[in-house]
Amino acid sequence: MKQSKxxxxxxxxxVAAHNLKVSDWRVxxxxxxxxxxxxxETKDRKIVDKFVR
Known part of the structure; x- marks a missing residue:
């Protein structure tokens, strides 16, 4: 797996538009x-639509 950014x-x-805490997530x-x-922290994965703002 590639390293997250x-x-x-x-x-x-x-990410904030999807009601997620920005400091907890990486791309x-x-x-x-x-x-x-x-x-x-938890290594959970999510897929977020780019065009929702």
Whole structure:
């Protein structure tokens, strides 16, 4: 698995729009319409739509 990356500003806005705490999540993969996130502590995974803001 690739190493997860920190969120940039527009990604933070997308994550916050989905009612998730920004400081707990990191980006694993990015596609044209989705962000694949992983929780830093619990290792839970979520898929977030980029266009929801």
């Amino acid at each position: 920190r969120l940039v500003r527009w990604q933070k806005e997308c 694993v993969k990015e596609t044209e319409s989705y962000l694949y996130l992983i929780n830093k």
